[in-house]
Every structure is written in C-alpha cells, then in structure tokens.
Amino acid sequence: MARPQTQPARGMRDFLPEDVRRREYVIGVIADVYRRYGFEPLETPAVENIETLMGKYGEEGDRLIFKILKRGEEGRQTGLTDLALRYDLTVPLARVVAEYRGALPRVFKRYQVQPVWRADRPQKGRFREFYQCDVDIVGSRSPIVETELCAAVSDVLERLGFEDFTIRLNDRRVLTGLLDAAGLPADQHGTALVAIDKLDKIGIAGVREDLQGRGVAEGIAARLVAVFAHPAEVGASGIAPARAWHDLLAAWTEGTLAAAGLGGTLGPASAEAQAARESLESILALSRETSAARHMQLDLSLARGLSYYTGAIMEISVPDLAGSLGGGGRYDGLIGMFLGEQIPACGFSLGLERILVVMSERQMFPPALTSVSADVLMTIWSAERAADAIALATSLRRAGVRVDVYPDADKLGKQFKYASSRHIPFVAVVGDDEAARGEVTIKDLNTGEQRTVARADAVTLLKDDRR
Amino acid sequence: MARPQTQPARGMRDFLPEDVRRREYVIGVIADVYRRYGFEPLETPAVENIETLMGKYGEEGDRLIFKILKRGEEGRQTGLTDLALRYDLTVPLARVVAEYRGALPRVFKRYQVQPVWRADRPQKGRFREFYQCDVDIVGSRSPIVETELCAAVSDVLERLGFEDFTIRLNDRRVLTGLLDAAGLPADQHGTALVAIDKLDKIGIAGVREDLQGRGVAEGIAARLVAVFAHPAEVGASGIAPARAWHDLLAAWTEGTLAAAGLGGTLGPASAEAQAARESLESILALSRETSAARHMQLDLSLARGLSYYTGAIMEISVPDLAGSLGGGGRYDGLIGMFLGEQIPACGFSLGLERILVVMSERQMFPPALTSVSADVLMTIWSAERAADAIALATSLRRAGVRVDVYPDADKLGKQFKYASSRHIPFVAVVGDDEAARGEVTIKDLNTGEQRTVARADAVTLLKDDRR
Numbered sequence: 001m002a003r004p005q006t007q008p009a010r011g012m013r014d015f016l017p018e019d020v021r022r023r024e025y026v027i028g029v030i031a032d033v034y035r036r037y038g039f040e041p042l043e044t045p046a047v048e049n050i051e052t053l054m055g056k057y058g059e060e061g062d063r064l065i066f067k068i069l070k071r072g073e074e075g076r077q078t079g080l081t082d083l084a085l086r087y088d089l090t091v092p093l094a095r096v097v098a099e100y101r102g103a104l105p106r107v108f109k110r111y112q113v114q115p116v117w118r119a120d121r122p123q124k125g126r127f128r129e130f131y132q133c134d135v136d137i138v139g140s141r142s143p144i145v146e147t148e149l150c151a152a153v154s155d156v157l158e159r160l161g162f163e164d165f166t167i168r169l170n171d172r173r174v175l176t177g178l179l180d181a182a183g184l185p186a187d188q189h190g191t192a193l194v195a196i197d198k199l200d201k202i203g204i205a206g207v208r209e210d211l212q213g214r215g216v217a218e219g220i221a222a223r224l225v226a227v228f229a230h231p232a233e234v235g236a237s238g239i240a241p242a243r244a245w246h247d248l249l250a251a252w253t254e255g256t257l258a259a260a261g262l263g264g265t266l267g268p269a270s271a272e273a274q275a276a277r278e279s280l281e282s283i284l285a286l287s288r289e290t291s292a293a294r295h296m297q298l299d300l301s302l303a304r305g306l307s308y309y310t311g312a313i314m315e316i317s318v319p320d321l322a323g324s325l326g327g328g329g330r331y332d333g334l335i336g337m338f339l340g341e342q343i344p345a346c347g348f349s350l351g352l353e354r355i356l357v358v359m360s361e362r363q364m365f366p367p368a369l370t371s372v373s374a375d376v377l378m379t380i381w382s383a384e385r386a387a388d389a390i391a392l393a394t395s396l397r398r399a400g401v402r403v404d405v406y407p408d409a410d411k412l413g414k415q416f417k418y419a420s421s422r423h424i425p426f427v428a429v430v431g432d433d434e435a436a437r438g439e440v441t442i443k444d445l446n447t448g449e450q451r452t453v454a455r456a457d458a459v460t461l462l463k464d465d466r467r
Numbered sequence: 468m469a470r471p472q473t474q475p476a477r478g479m480r481d482f483l484p485e486d487v488r489r490r491e492y493v494i495g496v497i498a499d500v501y502r503r504y505g506f507e508p509l510e511t512p513a514v515e516n517i518e519t520l521m522g523k524y525g526e527e528g529d530r531l532i533f534k535i536l537k538r539g540e541e542g543r544q545t546g547l548t549d550l551a552l553r554y555d556l557t558v559p560l561a562r563v564v565a566e567y568r569g570a571l572p573r574v575f576k577r578y579q580v581q582p583v584w585r586a587d588r589p590q591k592g593r594f595r596e597f598y599q600c601d602v603d604i605v606g607s608r609s610p611i612v613e614t615e616l617c618a619a620v621s622d623v624l625e626r627l628g629f630e631d632f633t634i635r636l637n638d639r640r641v642l643t644g645l646l647d648a649a650g651l652p653a654d655q656h657g658t659a660l661v662a663i664d665k666l667d668k669i670g671i672a673g674v675r676e677d678l679q680g681r682g683v684a685e686g687i688a689a690r691l692v693a694v695f696a697h698p699a700e701v702g703a704s705g706i707a708p709a710r711a712w713h714d715l716l717a718a719w720t721e722g723t724l725a726a727a728g729l730g731g732t733l734g735p736a737s738a739e740a741q742a743a744r745e746s747l748e749s750i751l752a753l754s755r756e757t758s759a760a761r762h763m764q765l766d767l768s769l770a771r772g773l774s775y776y777t778g779a780i781m782e783i784s785v786p787d788l789a790g791s792l793g794g795g796g797r798y799d800g801l802i803g804m805f806l807g808e809q810i811p812a813c814g815f816s817l818g819l820e821r822i823l824v825v826m827s828e829r830q831m832f833p834p835a836l837t838s839v840s841a842d843v844l845m846t847i848w849s850a851e852r853a854a855d856a857i858a859l860a861t862s863l864r865r866a867g868v869r870v871d872v873y874p875d876a877d878k879l880g881k882q883f884k885y886a887s888s889r890h891i892p893f894v895a896v897v898g899d900d901e902a903a904r905g906e907v908t909i910k911d912l913n914t915g916e917q918r919t920v921a922r923a924d925a926v927t928l929l930k931d932d933r934r
Binding site for chain 1: 470471472473474475476479480481482483484486487488490491502503504505506507508509510511512513514515516518519530533534535536538542543544545546547548550552562563565566567570571572573574576577582584586595596604606607609611612614615618622752753755756757758804805806807840841844847853854857858861864867868869870871872873874875885888889891
C-alpha cells in the first residue's frame with residue numbers, strides 16, 4: 001500500500017509547539033491591548049450561510065470563497081453548496097450587529113482574532129488559512145473612533161517591539177472628490193483607484209501608463225498624475241511628503257490651487273471632500289494625544305482594495321515589508337445591507353502572519369518563548385519505583401512546578417537525553433536508595449551539578465533555580 | 468427588499484463577549500494544567516485533504532463530514548469535493564506525527580484546543596461546530612501514560628471546581644475477551660458493544676432485549692447479561708460496584724469464577740485479557756498517587772464508540788449529566804495507518820461545550836468574569852475638550868488602567884447610562900473648568916460619590932478603587 005499523503009492541505013499549515021507559542025504570544029499582546037481600550041471579544045462560526053458572504057467582496061472575492069457541499073444525496077447529485085468558510089471578520093460582524101442589535105451596547109467595541117479562508121493561489125507568505133486580528137467600533141461617526149483605533153493598533157505594534165511603522169491615512173471621499181475634480185467619469189473611479197493604489201510599487205510613470213491602459217482619457221490621466229506626483233516633487237525640495245499632501249488638500253479645498261502650482265489641474269472640491277478634510281484633520285489632531293502620534297501620516301494616494309469603505313481609510317507600512325501589516329477604514333453602509341437601518345462603523349485588521357514574518361526576521365520574540373516545555377523531567381528508575389516518581393511529580397505540580405514524567409523505565413542516560421532534547425533544565429531521580437530515605441536526586445543538565453535532598457525540599461530547590 | 472437572514476448557520480453559534488470570556492476562562496485553565504504536565508501546544512488546519520479523514524471514523528462518521536467543493540469550473544460542473552472540515556483532533560494528530568516524526572521528541576506530549584465540525588442533526592447541547600480539548604501522549608505503551616492523562620484531566624476538572632466526577636476505566640481487550648469467553652462470534656462483537664454501552668441508560672433487561680434484537684443468540688445474551696449484571700447485584704448487597712468489577716475481573720483471569728457465583732458463564736480468559744488486567748491494575752495503583760486518586764473507577768461495561776481504540780478506554784461522568792464530560796483511550800494502530808510503522812498512542816478529549824453547560828447550570832464561574840469591560844469610561848464634554856479627554860485616556864492606559872472612551876459629545880447623562888449598561892464602575896469628566904485647572908472629575912457609579920483631582924492623581928484614585 002502506498003503511504004498516504006500526510007502533508008497538510010495545499011496552502012494550509014500545521015503549527016508545531018514553537019510556532020504555537022509565538023502565535024499565542026502575539027495574540028496575547030493584541031488581546032491585552034484591545035481590552036485596555038475597552039474592546040470586548042467576539043467569536044463567530046467558521047462556517048456561514050453562503051448568501052451571507054456572496055456579493056460582499058466583489059467578483060474576485062466571490063471566486064475565492066471555499067464552498068461546502070450540501071449534505072446527503074442532494075449534494076452528491078447536484079453539486080449544490082449552501083455553506084461557505086468565513087472570508088473575513090467584517091461581514092460576520094455586520095451580520096452579528098444586525099442580529100443582536102438590541103442586546104449590544106449603543107456603541108459596540110469588539111475585537112476578534114480568528115482564522116479566515118481564501119482559495120488564493122498559495123505563494124510565499126500567502127496562505128489559504130490565515131488569522132485576522134480585527135478591532136472595530138460600531139455606532140458612531142465621530143473622528144474619535146478612527147483616533148481610538150489608530151491608537152490601539154499603535155499600542156499593539158509598540159508593545160510587540162515595532163518602532164518604525166507608519167499609519168497612512170486617507171479618506172475615500174477625498175479620493176472620489178479628486179477623481180471627480182480631475183474630470184474622471186464615475187464609472188471609471190474603481191479602475192482608476194486600482195492603478196493609483198500601485199503608486200509605491202510602479203511609480204508615477206507606471207501609474208500614468210496603467211491609467212491609460214484602463215481607458216482613462218489622456219488629459220485626465222495627466223491631471224491625476226500631476227496631483228499624485230505633486231508631493232513627491234515638492235518632497236524633492238526638502239518638504240516631507242505628509243506635509244505636502246496636507247498642503248495640497250488645504251489648497252484644493254480652499255480654492256488656492258494656483259498658488260500651490262497646480263492651477264487648472266483640478267476643479268473645485270465637493271462638500272463631501274470638505275467634510276472629509278475636516279474629519280482627517282480632527283483625526284490627525286486628536287492622534288497627537290495618543291500612542292499613534294509619531295506614526296500617523298496623511299497620504300492622499302492610499303486607496304485600499306475593498307469596495308465597502310465610505311470614509312477614512314488606513315494602512316500600516318514598515319520599511320522592509322512590501323505589503324502592509326494591516327489596514328482598515330470606515331464602512332458606514334455595510335451593516336445596513338443586513339439590517340436595513342444604516343449603522344456607522346469603522347475598523348482595523350492586523351495580519352497575524354505578516355507580523356510573525358517580520359518579528360521572526362528581526363528576532364523580536366522574547367527569549368523566554370523558546371521551547372522550554374517543563375521545569376523538570378521526572379525519570380522512571382524502575383517499574384517498582386514508578387509510584388514514588390509519580391507521587392513526587394504530583395506534589396511538585398501542586399506547588400506550581402511544570403513536571404514532565406518520562407513514561408518508561410529506560411536507561412537513565414536515554415531519559416536524560418530526552419530531557420536535553422526538550423530543553424528541560426533539570427532531571428529528578430528517585431532510585432531505590434532515594435526511595436528508602438525519602439529523598440530525590442536532582443541534576444542540573446546545564447551545569448552537570450547534582451544534589452540529593454529530602455523530597456519536601458525539592459520544590460524549593462527547583463523554584464530557586466528557576467529564578 | 469426582504470431583510471437578509473442574519474442568524475448564524477444551522478447548528479453554529481455566535482459567541483458574544485460574555486460567552487467568549489467564559490470559554491476563554493475554561494480554555495485557559497485547561498491549557499495551564501496541561502502545560503504543568505509538560506504537554507506542548509499543537510494546532511492543525513481546519514481544512515484537511517478529504518482522503519485524510521474518510522474511512523477513519525466508521526460509516527456514520529464519513530456521512531457527517533462537511534465536504535468542500537473543488538474550486539473553479541470543475542467543482543461547479545461535477546460537484547467534486549477535495550477538502551473537508553476537521554472532524555476530530557486525533558486523526559490530524561496521527562497525520563502530524565507521521566509527517567514530522569523526525570522533528571518531534573521520542574515521546575510527544577501535545578494538547579490541542581480547536582473547533583471540529585460534524586453535520587449532525589442539531590439538538591439541545593449538540594452543535595455542528597464545537598470545541599474539543601485534546602491531550603495525548605505518543606510513543607509509549609507504559610501504563611504511566613494512562614495515569615498521567617487521567618491525572619491531568621482530574622486536575623483540570625478540580626481546578627474548574629468539579630468535585631463529584633468519576634473517571635470510568637476499562638480496556639478494549641477485556642471487553643473483547645469477555646465476549647469471546649461468553650461464546651459470541653467475533654463478527655457480532657461490534658453490535659454487542661453498542662448494546663452493552665447503553666447499560667446505564669436502558670438497564671440490564673433493556674440490554675438483554677437489545678442484544679437479542681441485534682441477533683445475539685439467546686444463551687449468549689443470557690451469559691453476557693449475567694456478567695454485566697453481576698456488579699449491580701453484588702452492589703445491592705452493599706459492595707461498591709467498582710469493587711465488584713474488580714473481583715469479577717480477578718475471578719475470571721484467575722479461573723475462580725465458580726467461587727464468585729458465575730461458574731459456567733464464561734470460558735477462560737485470553738492472554739490478551741490477562742495482560743489487560745495487569746495494565747488496568749497498574750493504572751489504578753499508580754493513579755492513587757495523583758489527583759485522579761478519588762475519581763478512578765473500574766467499569767467493565769464501559770465500551771466507547773470509536774473503532775480505533777486498542778487498549779485502555781476512559782470516560783468521565785458527573786451525576787447530573789446524561790452524556791460524559793469527555794473520554795479517551797489507547798489507539799496503538801491509528802498512526803500506523805499514516806506512517807506504516809506502528810507507534811503507540813493514548814489520549815483524552817474533554818468536551819468544552821458540556822463543561823460549559825454544567826458550569827453554567829451550577830454557577831461555577833468566578834464572579835470576576837462578569838461583563839466588566841473597562842475600569843473607567845472617559846466621557847467627551849465637547850468637541851473642543853475631546854483632545855484633553857484622549858490625552859488623559861492615553862496616560863491612564865499607559866499606567867495599566869482599562870479605559871473606554873465614549874466617541875460622541877452626547878449629553879453626560881446619556882454617556883453615564885452607557886457606562887452603567889456596560890458595567891463600567893467609574894466615569895471621568897474633563898469639562899471646561901477641569902481643563903482650565905488640569906483636573907478631572909471621577910464619579911463612582913455605584914456609590915454616586917464624585918471627586919475632582921489633579922489629572923496626575925487619577926491613576927492612583929482608579930487603581931485604589933479597583934481593589
């Protein structure tokens with residue numbers, strides 16, 4: 001018989017103990033910080049009714065959803081699917097808010113750390129099962145919401161040891177306003193945003209080409225490129241790009257574009273864009289009082305992929321990483337798709353896998369996370385002495401010591417080797433002599449030193465040595 | 468437009484914050500105890516290749532596996548499935564041991580707490596997505612393995628506050644030996660075990676009827692009933708059933724059945740049954756030195772459903788619960804199905820949902836788990852004072868206080884009401900007067916008492932009051 005396949009399914013991963021410890025450490029920090037901000041935990045099922053998910057993520061998203069066959073004869077014969085695997089944590093949140101509206105507080109602040117599944121082609125750093133760490137505030141349109149979210153996310157990253165991240169901030173209404181003011185027809189907004197979103201990857205010339213390839217008229221493409229290139233050009237003269245974006249937004253909304261060297265490029269700013277500017281400025285001003293102070297950066301070229309955003313959008317970059325560590329934004333229309341009534345909401349999603357990749361590369365994990373699986377290995381001298389060994393293990397565990405018990409009366413050398421291989425620092429031996437005298441011999445595998453003590457003193461010895 | 472369905476999928480559940488806190492508490496205790504026994508965490512994907520799962524759980528199991536449609540045109544047209552949702556945590560463990568054998572310690576002790584999915588008909592207390600908490604030791608045939616597992620599980624339950632649970636213990640080889648010795652043909656063993664497994668539900672007369680309904684010859688059914696009724700009959704005369712099971716096992720394996728009043732009922736015990744008796748007695752003797760001491764009970768009528776068990780089997784009962792809190796056993800053949808080479812293994816699985824049900828009914832959760840979502844609500848006096856409020860929230864959070872910030876400058880009464888509804892004990896107000904003097908007013912919502920203090924003193928006030 002051929003040996004059966006034992007690898008995990010394509011694009012999925014097994015997490016051995018050391019992996020799990022690292023993941024649990026990061027998730028622990030995230031949950032701890034979010035709780036400190038008053039967020040509460042939520043969990044939803046991995047499996048949703050298929051109609052809950054379809055049509056929420058765009059055409060590409062629909063294609064990447066894992067679909068579950070109907071049970072019984074019907075499924076086998078027709079190939080009908082009625083359920084699907086969770087694709088993100090935002091749509092389930094919207095469903096939950098619609099379902100339990102009456103039981104939830106007026107402002108619902110939740111965090112959720114769970115896996116999602118996407119049938120993407122697997123590649124380096126992209127998996128078909130991965131964790132999202134989401135934090136959302138439902139029920140308010142105030143810029144305090146975005147401020148709190150950016151602060152919480154900054155606190156998480158700083159607690160994990162990140163120093164050099166940037167939270168890029170923009171507003172969908174500003175983007176839409178800029179495209180309108182450049183004369184782009186509304187039906188080309190979506191495709192233009194995809195091109196603009198690539199600015200940091202393909203540069204300004206690339207974006208211009210891409211825009212024209214997508215059917216954007218030459219004159220409009222030129223105007224857009226002038227706008228999106230402006231901060232880089234101004235930046236070349238020594239002004240930071242964030243400041244340049246800020247000045248551009250001010251000049252446009254105040255009608256002083258000519259003075260900024262962009263006269264004739266853009267039409268006037270819409271009332272929506274004016275409101276968005278105020279909101280962005282509030283978020284930036286309030287963020288000065290939070291952990292996000294050093295990290296926030298206005299960036300009018302930030303677009304974000306998902307179609308459901310309606311206001312502020314955010315994305316986190318670190319220098320060495322091509323993609324982002326996370327992102328989010330305001331989606332005031334999504335819950336209404338489930339509830340009828342419109343309920344404003346805004347959220348941030350951190351990508352656990354990306355964070356782990358960067359932390360591994362930069363060796364940012366605390367040394368205590370290495371694979372010490374127990375404080376002491378209780379060896380088995382002989383079948384007759386097994387009960388003594390187990391009795392001592394029981395009393396050590398009751399005192400809080402982590403004790404691994406070796407299961408077989410193998411040669412002591414083999415048992416010691418097993419302890420070393422598991423990075424267990426001490427071994428305990430209750431041989432016939434020790435048993436007769438109520439003692440135990442404890443050996444430090446790092447120094448080779450060994451001491452025989454009364455069993456009652458073993459706890460003290462092991463606890464002292466653990467410090 | 469009809470309002471879309473917003474309930475979770477059939478048999479699945481959303482966990483609101485209070486539910487999650489209870490689940491996290493129980494999972495935390497389980498993980499903490501298992502780590503104290505030297506077990507290490509493992510996680511496997513929710514999705515497995517379909518051939519990894521099929522044929523491992525029996526016909527009924529195969530039918531209950533959720534199957535995932537192949538992606539793309541092929542899946543849509545043919546209804547072909549290539550992936551499936553995890554059905555338990557034991558088969559994935561066996562796959563992992565086969566795949567990573569070289570990287571794992573000779574004795575691999577792992578715990579795993581993850582959801583599994585079964586397309587069962589949902590009913591009270593039975594769900595289609597539920598958590599299993601598994602603990603297994605791979606790589607040894609020693610009875611120390613079973614002892615350690617029973618001790619760890621007992622410690623978990625005692626730490627959660629259970630006092631009155633019983634770990635029933637049996638061995639598949641004893642059961643098989645008893646059926647053989649009663650003259651039952653091997654091909655009727657499976658169906659007879661299903662009948663015997665119902666002893667506590669339908670009583671001895673019920674089992675007799677059930678056996679005959681399943682085609683067991685009348686004489687053999689009578690002999691089996693005499694054996695399985697014996698402890699109850701002896702029990703009626705004042706001897707505890709566990710003792711009676713023990714005496715029966717001894718009499719049978721020592722050939723003194725006649726003296727025990729069962730002469731002629733059973734043929735001689737097989738060598739396998741002799742070995743099983745020794746193993747059971749070792750487990751019971753060693754367990755006297757552990758946390759399981761008061762809980763272990765020999766019960767030769769315990770059968771367990773899964774077909775892969777080969778030796779000891781265990782099940783946990785508590786008085787008010789019809790089903791069990793968990794169970795397990797030795798499966799020395801399962802890993803060999805993936806690896807070729809036989810590797811012995813034994814494990815225990817706790818049912819999280821059952822534990823939660825009993826703990827809720829008996830009100831066993833610590834009071835601190837109630838829904839206090841933050842230590843203080845920072846109110847927003849006005850849009851102009853928002854930055855002061857956020858600055859104070861930032862410094863309180865840095866000092867470890869959990870601060871919720873209200874997002875809107877609503878009337879204070881409304882903000883206070885929100886704090887009460889979330890069980891937040893204090894509210895903080897930075898109004899125009901407080902801002903001018905660098906102060907904050909903090910109100911205790913339980914006593915109504917309020918104090919205005921320098922902002923630097925707010926931490927002390929809130930931390931003191933938290934005690």
